Amino acid sequence: MFRSKNVPNLSLQQMVKGNLAGVYVQETSGEPGSEQSMIVQGPSGLIFAKKDMYSLQPAVYLNGVPLAQDHPFAYDVQKYDYTRIGPANNLLSQINIDNVSSVVVIKDPFELAKLGPNAANGAIYITTKNAKSGSREISLNSYYGYALQPGVSPTNGAFENNFRKPFYQKYATTANYNTYASYLRDSTNLDYFGKSNWDDRYYQTSPSYTVNLGITGGSERANFRFYGSATQDAGNADKTGLSRYNLSFGLNMAPFKWLTVSSSINAIRLDRDRNRSLRDRFAETQYIPDTSNPLSPNIDNYSSYLAIVDGATDLNRTTGINGNFILSAKFKRLTLTTSLLGDYTEGIRDVFLPSTLLAGISYVSNYFGYNQRLILDNRASYEFDLGSKFHKLKADLGQSFQSDTYKYNYTRGYNGPNDFIKIIQVNGNANSGFDYLNAYGDFYVFRFLDKQRSRLFSFYASGSYKYKNLISVDAILRRDGSSNGQPDSRWLFAPSFSASWSLKHQFLGSSDFIDALDLSAGWGRTMRPFMDDRFAAGPQYTTVNGWTDEPTLPGYGSFIGVARPYTSGYVGYNIPLPVSDRTNITLSSSMLKGRLTAAVTVYNRDDKRQVINLPVAQELGYTTEYKSGLDVNNQGVEFLVTAVPVQSKAGLGWQTGLNLSYNQNRVNALPNGLQELIYQNNKLQVGASAGSYWLYTNQGIYASDAEIPVNPQTGQKMTFNGIALKAGDPRWEDVNQDFRIDQNDKTLVGDRLPKIIGGWSNTLSYKRFDLNFNIFFALGQKAINQYDAARYDFINRESANNITSVREITAWQSFDAARQYPIYNPFSSVVPYREDQDLFLENASYAKLRSVTLGYDFTAMLKNKAKIKRAYLYVSGTNLLTVTSFSGVDPELVNYNGMYDGANITIPKTFVLGFKLDL
Secondary structure, rough: OEEEHHHHHOHHHHOOOOOOEEEEEEOOOOOOOOEEEEEEEEOOOOOOOOOHHHOOEEEEHHHHHHHHOOOOOHHOOOOOOOOOOOEEEHHHOOOOOEEEEEEEEEEHHHHHHOOOOOHHHEEEEEEEEEOOOOEEEEEEEEEEEEOOOOOEEOOOHHHHHHHHHHHHHHHHHHHHHHHHHHHOOOOOHHHHHHHOOHHHHEEEOEEEEEEEEEEEOOOOOEEEEEEEEEEEEEEEOOOOOEEEEEEEEEEEEEOOOOOOEEEEEEEEEEEEEEOOOOOHHHHHOOOOOOOOOOOOOOHHHHHHHHHHHOOEEEEEEEEEEEEEEEEEEEEEEEEEEEEEEEEEEEEEEEEEEEEHHHHOOEEEEEEEEEEEEEEEEEEEEEOOOOOOEEEEEEEEEEEEEEEEEEEEEEEEEEOOOOOOOOOOOOOOOOOOEEEEHHHHHOEEEEEEEEEEEEEEEEEEEEEEEEEEOOOEEEEEEEEEEOOOOOOOOEEEEEEEEEEEEEHHHHHOOOOEEEEEEEEEEEEEHHHHEOOOOOHHOOOOOEOOEEEOOOOOOOOOOOOOOOOOOOOOOOEOOOOOOEEEEEEEEEEEEEEEOOOEEEEEEEEEEEEEEEEEEOOOHHOOOOOOEEEEEEEEEEEEEEEEEEEEEEEEOOOEEEEEEEEEEEEEEEEEEOOOOOOEEEEEEEEEOOOOOOOOOEEOEEEEEOOOOHHOOOOOOOOOEEOOOOOOOOOEEEEOOOOOHHHOHHHHHHHEOOOOOOOOEEEEEEEEEEEOOEEEEEEEEEEEEEEEEEEHHHHHHHHHHHHHHHHHOOOOOOHEEOOOOOOOOOOOOOOOOOOOOOOEHHHHHOOEEEEEEEEEEEEEEHHHHOOOOOOOOOOEEEEEEEEEEEEEEEOOHHHHOOOOOOOOOOOOOOOOOOOEEEEEOOO
């Protein structure tokens, strides 16, 4: 079910959201062109950090080419788990829906096995529009519209003082009043207590448009298709936007009756105007100035600040090219096919920030990186003559070789000579961790580079047998090898099987009501190749010589040599390649001459032998060790139904489709036979979801010291991590009844990902009019409202002066759905408003009216005046309504780790007017 071609979706993720069963899309920001994710039939691994999402994504095939996405290794030189260094553009924004012929999600074990290790997380198969035999056609499609400015309620210092007033009245001492936030002390300061109208400079109504041109021509023996597109997509906040340019060419030739030659090439360029948030800037520069005085909510002051920001430089560009060249020769029953597939994408990011933005320190950085993939695939197919039309047998033999290279060069520098020199000039030894630019004084330069190469080599044999229209059986045997595997575990034998039985022809051959009724089942194993090449080498050395809190800054040593990876983790032996085992059973049917179709699928997937870091004894020198043995299971049910309830001769019609998916995730095993493991401030437990939260259970407040429980054996009052609880502190559940609240009292609760996802699409038509609307829903997930936790924890947040203390301009607003929490003592050492408690855990379920489109086909009005095959006019609106109990701006803006920090740009409401013209 894929019905979004008249909707101005910019990325593949937006296209498939709610339209493909079993595919969950996370669009965590409304910033055009920013990274998004897809998960097919549940997560195969952990989702505690943004880096984790890279290993969970399905393979995306564009005309048979598996696109090489960005590699997460750049996070190794980042201190903060925010945006990846470099352009960080969504590479799947290169796919223009106007040029798409079909989008199919592949989840069947046998079909995934044919694609090989790339498709261990499932696959999305995209086919663009192709040339047609003897067809000559010109298509022009365009739209123009706006992303609307959202309505907000700006606040100023008076609102903030009123918020803090009850805390200070109830708990503050004289010393606490003496350390009151300086910017809130003087109510006559118009910078903070004057008019709050910053929103008119931060939010805006912005235009979006696209122009697409397709030309098809040729004959049966040789035909082509040319396609070009220019798109400008704008966000509704912070001057964000994306310029996209597509160019593609497809060619099919048959120089001989037995030989077919086909090729397609797609080129892309993405230029993104990124957000100007303080947090992202400080995280990238890894330099945090004094944050005690936030940005002023007054438009004049904010405009002065933006004028300085506009003097900065931020070039953010991605260019790429991918394509295929296929030769197919058919000799009676034998077909030989050779395919050469390639994908190359490079990114450039140049940044300069003047000293006025960083408290007297200028900043400059340069990034260049590329993803390169080359595949050679050879296949021989033979159709056997079994002497009977009732039996059909086909066999394939094949070999595939894939070469991947990922590389980046990244340099950043501080304290340049002045704000007019915006380049990095480096003198000195390139092998040192940093260089002094002697010509300009103390200009500190840090350089990072990494390059990873991997190879996949496969042999496969498959067979397909079909008896009448009753039974079909398919099998494939693969031998896959990965260069990222360890020397004794680089090859994997991966069989897969599939069978289908036509119940219609077996039992209901005479039925006029049922057109088709099929039962199919499959099982398959797929290798999960390591994304990282460190496991191929075994024990290794590193040149990293940083600090505990600053892993990317070098130490005092003048010469940095090699050392063991004591902080990043020890890599030993006995680390086999991970595998994914799938089982699917599907019952599908078609009824009433195709007016009603339905399918239900039950699936089970075990992702085994995955590697995670385990803590080791301190005397070994290492902090962690990589160990194999994490097994994650996903089980679920998918339901899909499409129907045509109304189809009248008067021109009235109604088509509807519903897809519904339920997924249950759990950890089946941990390394070394462990039953539970504390991992990255989270807890993994066998039998529990890999995405559960590990939290204290909040049961209210201690109104007085007398309410605090006393241990009858020691006479001591209950403590929190060794700190005596007092009046005004939270009442956390003492799970193990030892009168000590510590991590042993945390429990696993909720899930970061939804249990149920789905979409409901409808098309109503009357004569030349049609109306389409689409609803997307995600149910059963929870989220930590980190934004509220930081707001209520203002005492610790302001005194920290780190990345968590950054206050964006968007903090100067109030929300209608804001929750009210108990008035705890914010000065308490137990940190009452800490994030790791269920006080801030919310139901993040939602349903969205994703799109509404009204169209009119006026082809008949013009047909006699011009050679027009089709003329169509439409108006479309997106993200029109959200139904949720979540108190944040939008539950879709929850980060991948389940935290809602309120820092992401909202997903805008958009309206466009478009037309399609085919000649």
